[in-house]
Amino acid sequence: MNPGNASTGRSGSHSSRLFNEIANRTSQAAGRALTFVIAGGIVVAWALSGPLFGFSDTWQLVINTGTTIVTFLMVFLIQNSQNRDSAAIQVKLDELIRVSVAHNSFVGIEHLTDDELEDIRTRCEQRALAEKAGDATVREADRKADQAANQATG
Secondary structure: OOHHHOOOOOOOOHHHHHHHHHHHHHHHHHOOHHHHHHHHHHHHHHHHOOOOOOOOHHHHHHHHHHHHHHHHHHHHHHHHHHHHHHHHHHHHHHHHHHHOOOOHHHOOHHHOOHHHHHHHHHHHHHHHHHHHHOOOOHHHHHHHHHHHHHHHHO
8 A cells, every 4th residue: 555645545646756855856856955056046147147148137037037947846845755755744743633633533633623622722722721721620621621532633
């Protein structure tokens, strides 16, 4: 089973796997210092070639077009990497919650609205502060946090 498609129980299509492989390799290469140095060198070479081309509109268009294309493509690669990383982290966190003494009601809360998540976060922070202070309201904060999580997750 392909880990990238664990929820479907079947391996992904060839084109999906190919895109993931290209995205992985490209994002790894883009994050290296050498890649930055090469990109910087291209910009310096372009700038130094300005007098040779008389700082023409075409000369300017070359760098504008090149940077626009690279930026456009990198947005998709970065989003792909971020989506995969987020999904993998979420699965790992869900598994840790499932096998620990943590509340299983928190599994899947990433699908809640921003307001619902903020309410749960606030209640968890209140519970943590109460536990730090050794406050007698720990049980009450636990009960409220559990209640909020149970209401939010259905």
